[in-house]
Amino acid sequence: MATYVPNTKEEQRQMLNSIGLNAVDELYSSIPNEVKLKAPLNIPKGMSEMDLSKSIRDIASKNKVFKTIFRGGGAYRHYIPAIVKQVTSKEEFITAYTPYQAEISQGVLQSIFEFQTMICELTGMQVANASVYDGACAAAEAVIMSKERKRKKALISASVNPMTIETIRTYISGTDMDMEVIPTKEGVTDIEILKDRLEDDTACVLIQQPNYYGLLEDGDEIGSILGDKDIKYIMSCNPISLGILKAPSEYGVDIAVGEGQALGIGLSYGGPYLGFMATTDKLMRKLPGRIVGETKDSKGRRAFVLTLQAREQHIRREKASSNICSNQALCAMTAAVYLSAMGRDGLEKVARLSMSKAHYLASRLCELDGYEMVYKGDFFNEFVIRVNTDVDKVLKALENGGILGGYPLGDNSYNNENKGEILWCATEVNTKDEIDTLIQILKEVE
Numbered sequence: 001m002a003t004y005v006p007n008t009k010e011e012q013r014q015m016l017n018s019i020g021l022n023a024v025d026e027l028y029s030s031i032p033n034e035v036k037l038k039a040p041l042n043i044p045k046g047m048s049e050m051d052l053s054k055s056i057r058d059i060a061s062k063n064k065v066f067k068t069i070f071r072g073g074g075a076y077r078h079y080i081p082a083i084v085k086q087v088t089s090k091e092e093f094i095t096a097y098t099p100y101q102a103e104i105s106q107g108v109l110q111s112i113f114e115f116q117t118m119i120c121e122l123t124g125m126q127v128a129n130a131s132v133y134d135g136a137c138a139a140a141e142a143v144i145m146s147k148e149r150k151r152k153k154a155l156i157s158a159s160v161n162p163m164t165i166e167t168i169r170t171y172i173s174g175t176d177m178d179m180e181v182i183p184t185k186e187g188v189t190d191i192e193i194l195k196d197r198l199e200d201d202t203a204c205v206l207i208q209q210p211n212y213y214g215l216l217e218d219g220d221e222i223g224s225i226l227g228d229k230d231i232k233y234i235m236s237c238n239p240i241s242l243g244i245l246k247a248p249s250e251y252g253v254d255i256a257v258g259e260g261q262a263l264g265i266g267l268s269y270g271g272p273y274l275g276f277m278a279t280t281d282k283l284m285r286k287l288p289g290r291i292v293g294e295t296k297d298s299k300g301r302r303a304f305v306l307t308l309q310a311r312e313q314h315i316r317r318e319k320a321s322s323n324i325c326s327n328q329a330l331c332a333m334t335a336a337v338y339l340s341a342m343g344r345d346g347l348e349k350v351a352r353l354s355m356s357k358a359h360y361l362a363s364r365l366c367e368l369d370g371y372e373m374v375y376k377g378d379f380f381n382e383f384v385i386r387v388n389t390d391v392d393k394v395l396k397a398l399e400n401g402g403i404l405g406g407y408p409l410g411d412n413s414y415n416n417e418n419k420g421e422i423l424w425c426a427t428e429v430n431t432k433d434e435i436d437t438l439i440q441i442l443k444e445v446e
Contacts, residue, residue: 111333151230
């Protein structure tokens with residue numbers, strides 16, 4: 001840092017003295033000693049551009065890239081029209097960052113405004129923000145957004161993506177909020193238990209639609225339960241499913257959130273992704289992050305401005321309830337371009353194809369001996385199958401055939417009680433031939 005920080009040792013000593021410290025290390029006294037660096041990093045010597053390029057290619061060649069994928073669980077492979085990459089790859093978009101100087105960032109602001117508008121159309125809500133880091137982050141921000149002086153407990157359905165639940169747990173650990181996970185019954189939220197857990201200090205209820213197991217929750221019933229109570233109804237949505245399912249607003253939802261990766265963003269080994277948030281006019285001032293508004297300039301021309309950043313730490317300081325002061329501008333624009341290219345009919349077609357192919361895959365899997373559906377409820381494009389053989393052997397056989405199979409629910413720290421269960425997924429890109437090939441491979445697994 002000495003190269004970049006223009007101060008002398010004497011100046012550093014004076015600064016330390018002014019805050020009552022004697023050494024720089026004391027600034028980091030809250031950090032455990034065992035995680036502190038004890039010696040300089042062993043950084044190798046620099047490489048030429050040609051050698052570096054070869055080294056990166058060698059590292060990348062170790063990745064196994066599957067052309068056929070039947071796995072979801074929060075990240076989905078969809079067809080991305082060529083125009084999406086063509087538009088978003090323009091240099092002026094790639095280099096654009098959060099518009100701190102809004103008056104000279106009209107293009108970026110307009111792209112965000114269009115994204116917000118489309119999210120409102122998808123969810124049926126009145127206002128959306130410019131995006132947050134990812135879907136799990138959006139859910140956590142929504143939970144904190146629902147907190148009130150006497151309402152500080154969040155009820156989260158166990159059928160929400162486990163990684164989202166853990167993200168919420170991490171976020172609220174720094175607040176005075178509590179959370180309780182509501183058990184499932186036959187793969188969906190146990191509504192009777194939910195009713196029993198609603199108390200005067202309940203701030204919100206969060207469900208996922210479709211849920212982590214691909215099942216459709218009874219959003220109407222939950223909405224009617226919460227309708228006469230001052231408890232915020234939060235729904236985490238798969239945006240593709242909204243092409244055919246009811247919009248969150250139709251369930252009486254107060255805050256709609258979700259992961260926007262499916263909207264034209266490639267899997268990309270896990271990111272960057274896109275969290276969207278939308279809410280009602282009543283809650284607009286509690287919405288975290290940036291909101292772009294439309295106005296007119298001094299000459300009456302259409303113009304865009306940044307508005308309503310009331311929750312952020314750089315605005316309210318110690319009273320802030322969110323530290324989000326950025327947004328996923330390029331990913332948000334990608335989603336907007338994708339939705340523009342697909343249109344209403346295109347999005348509906350993608351949703352219908354995903355659903356129909358998932359149901360075909362489920363029916364074919366259930367034809368195999370020892371394969372059965374775990375849950376009998378309605379599902380969108382994901383479902384859980386229990387197998388009576390070794391799950392690793394099943395998935396390895398598919399891998400050898402160039403297919404990434406479903407996600408093993410019992411093979412991770414979140415769902416270790418689901419031994420023998422696999423979460424499968426199909427989207428519009430999966431063909432009938434691919435499904436039939438998968439079935440043929442599984443027939444040969446003993």
